[in-house]
Each structure stands twice: as structure tokens, then as C-alpha cells.
Amino acid sequence: xxxxxxxxxxxxxxxxxxxxxxxxxxxxxxxxxxxxxxxxxxxxxxxxxxxxxxxxxxxxxxxxxxxxxxxxxxxxxxxxxxxxxxxxxxxxxxxxxxxxxxxxxxxxxxxxxxxxxxxxxxxxxxxxxxxxxxxxxxxxxxxxxxxxxxxxxxxxxxxxxxxxxxxxxxxxxxxxxxxxxxxxxxxxxxxxxxxxxxxxxxxxxxxxxxxxxxxxxxxxxxxxxxxxxxxxxxxxxxxxxxxxxxxxxxxxxxxxxxxxxxxxxxxxxxxxxxxxxxxxxxxxxxxxxxxxxxxxxxxxxxxxxxxxxxxxxxxxxxx
Numbered sequence: 001x002x003x004x005x006x007x008x009x010x011x012x013x014x015x016x017x018x019x020x021x022x023x024x025x026x027x028x029x030x031x032x033x034x035x036x037x038x039x040x041x042x043x044x045x046x047x048x049x050x051x052x053x054x055x056x057x058x059x060x061x062x063x064x065x066x067x068x069x070x071x072x073x074x075x076x077x078x079x080x081x082x083x084x085x086x087x088x089x090x091x092x093x094x095x096x097x098x099x100x101x102x103x104x105x106x107x108x109x110x111x112x113x114x115x116x117x118x119x120x121x122x123x124x125x126x127x128x129x130x131x132x133x134x135x136x137x138x139x140x141x142x143x144x145x146x147x148x149x150x151x152x153x154x155x156x157x158x159x160x161x162x163x164x165x166x167x168x169x170x171x172x173x174x175x176x177x178x179x180x181x182x183x184x185x186x187x188x189x190x191x192x193x194x195x196x197x198x199x200x201x202x203x204x205x206x207x208x209x210x211x212x213x214x215x216x217x218x219x220x221x222x223x224x225x226x227x228x229x230x231x232x233x234x235x236x237x238x239x240x241x242x243x244x245x246x247x248x249x250x251x252x253x254x255x256x257x258x259x260x261x262x263x264x265x266x267x268x269x270x271x272x273x274x275x276x277x278x279x280x281x282x283x284x285x286x287x288x289x290x291x292x293x294x295x296x297x298x299x300x301x302x303x304x305x306x307x308x309x310x311x312x313x314x315x316x317x318x319x
Contacts, residue, residue: 005306011051011068012044018069019076023116033097033109037076040092046071046172049201049310050180053194055303057184063124067183070120071176073113078140080110085148086231090224129182136175143167151232152259154251158239162203169209170202177201190298197294197307204287204314210235211280214271216318226268230259236283238267240276247274288315 016038023034047068054064082088083096084106090096098106121133146164150156177198181191213228214237228235241247247270254263271277291311298304 005309007051007306008044008048011048014065015044015047015068015072018065019073022069022120023073023113025112029097029101029105030109030112033080033101033106034076034113036094036097036100037079037091040094042072042076042092044072045205045310046075046176049173049198050176052303052307052310053177053180053186053198054184055180055301056190056194056298057181057186059180059184063183064180066120067124067179068176070117070124071172071179073117073120074137075172077110077113077117078144080106080113082144084110085144088227088231124183125179129179132178133175136171139167139171143169143171147233150234152257153234154238154242154254156234156239158236158243161234161236161239165203165206166199169206170199173202173205174199193294193297197291197298200287200290200294201311201314204284204291204311207236207280207284207287208314208317210237211277211284212318213237214268215277226264229267230264232259236280237271237276240279241267241271241274244274244276284315 019038020034023030025031050068050071051059051064079091080097083091084098084103087098088096089099096106097109101109121130125133143164143166146160147168150160150164174195175198178191178195181194186194210228213226213235216225224230229238242251250270251263251267259267288311295304295307295311298307
């Protein structure tokens with residue numbers, strides 16, 4: 001398991017400590033919200049990926065620690081805002097900021113985290129890299145908006161889904177690997193290779209998340225089964241289900257503003273019995289194969305071995 005990797009544990013610990021330090025506030029609810037997110041056990045895959053990408057060049061450890069903290073803070077801010085939009089009560093098994101402190105307060109908490117994120121990036125990145133980072137953040141926001149606009153839309157196609165998860169999830173992985181590589185002096189083909197590798201890892205990560213929404217353990221994932229579906233987020237297994245004539249007809253007349261428990265339970269049963277989870281996993285493996293293709297083009301070193309392990313864990317993870 002990845003959690004057994006000494007470097008991974010070390011990076012997680014140092015990132016957590018640094019985030020607590022740089023987000024320290026006079027406002028207790030900000031400190032509590034950050035502690036809740038950290039103690040909820042976030043995987044820190046993005047800063048870990050940044051460090052691994054940096055290991056193919058020559059990097060400054062302190063700089064990577066700060067940039068990794070910035071990436072994780074950006075991710076945390078997006079989670080706080082997501083929970084407001086979704087009216088989510090739990091995040092990683094803990095009360096969300098919007099549930100605990102209120103929606104208005106949660107908005108400001110997320111904005112506070114973003115302010116700390118950009119403070120870090122402005123201190124460590126040049127204008128060209130900042131523009132690339134800002135483009136990725138803009139596309140992330142557009143992905144979130146698209147997901148919100150497409151809630152309860154049973155007509156969404158697989159291309160729409162790929163575009164949405166590319167913007168919403170994968171680009172932040174790609175940005176992580178790009179920053180790690182670029183700020184360690186890597187340029188040209190290898191820089192582009194590490195960016196693409198991060199992008200495909202992000203795609204695979206989101207597809208695995210969508211599988212776990214139907215087959216994960218609620219205690220391990222920290223959220224209820226089919227939570228995305230209940231919130232109207234139509235993910236890969238449901239898209240594949242509705243591509244089948246029988247199920248397209250079956251759900252043609254559903255209520256497009258809400259899914260009641262009866263319909264949700266029917267979809268869960270159909271997803272599990274129709275073979276679409278197997279089909280989804282086959283698609284997941286297509287993206288894993290792309291990651292491995294990029295991996296073969298990288299020089300052999302310890303970071304490459306850890307990337308291989310990261311991919312193995314990604315396919316098998318249950319949370």
C-alpha cells in the first residue's frame with residue numbers, strides 16, 4: 001500500500017504541518033476547518049506526484065514543500081466550495097465546513113484558503129508559469145460549473161463526461177506534475193511527458209472515484225453509497241447504463257430535478273447487475289495503459305518505481 005511508503009508518509013506529514021502553519025488565523029473557525037480537512041485523511045496525491053516529477057530533475061526541497069502545500073490548499077479550497085454547492089454534510093467522514101459553520105462562513109473559508117494558495121504561488125513562480133496555473137484553475141472552475149449545469153441530465157454523453165473530469169480533476173494532477181518538473185529544471189519533451197502523465201493519472205483517479213461511488217465501502221470512503229447519483233452528478237457507470245436501450249427506455253420519464261430513493265435504489269441495482277461496472281473498469285485500464293506508456297519513456301530511477309507503485313495502488317484503492 002502507498003501509505004507504507006516512507007517518502008509518501010514523510011511528504012504527507014510535512015505538507016500537513018506546513019499547511020497548519022501558513023493558514024494559522026485569528027479566526028477559530030478557519031483553524032478548525034483546516035484541521036478537519038487534514039485530520040480527515042486526504043491522500044495528498046497531488047503534492048506527492050509533484051515531488052516524484054521533481055525527482056527527475058534537480059529540485060529545492062523547501063520550494064517543493066511550499067508549492068506542494070499550495071497545490072493541496074487549492075484542492076482543499078475546491079472541496080470546501082464543492083460541499084457548499086452539494087449541500088454535503090460529510091467530507092472524509094467529518095462534518096463539512098458548510099454544515100458545521102454555515103454556508104456563508106464556508107464560502108469565506110474556501111476563499112481564505114485560495115488567498116493563501118496564490119500567496120505561495122506568487123512568491124515562488126514566474127509569470128509564465130503563473131499564467132499556466134491560472135488557466136488550469138479557470139478550467140477547473142468551468143468543469144465545476146458544467147457539472148452543476150448537467151445535474152440530473154440523463155442525456156449526458158461520454159465525451160461530455162471526459163471533458164468534465166479532465167477539467168474538474170485531471171488538470172490539477174497535470175499541473176502538479178508540471179510544476180514539480182518545471183521547477184526542478186526539466187524542459188522540452190520530458191516536461192511535456194510528465195504533464196501528460198499527470199493528466200492521465202488524474203483521469204484514472206476520477207474514474208476510480210466514480211466506481212467507488214457504487215462499490216466502495218461507506219466507512220472507508222467517508223460518504224454514502226451513490227452519493228454522487230443522489231446529488232444528480234451523472235458518472236461513467238450511469239452513462240454506460242443509459243447507453244443500453246433497455247435502461248434508456250426504463251428511465252426516460254424520471255423527474256429531472258430530483259431523484260427519489262426508489263429511483264436511486266433501482267439505478268444502483270441496475271448498475272451492479274448490468275455489467276457496466278466491469279465496462280467502467282475496462283475504460284479505467286485504458287487510462288492506466290496510457291500512464292504506463294508515458295512511464296516507459298522516463299529514465300529509470302526511484303521516482304519511476306514509486307510512480308509505478310502509485311498506479312498499482314490507484315487501481316486497487318477502496319477509498
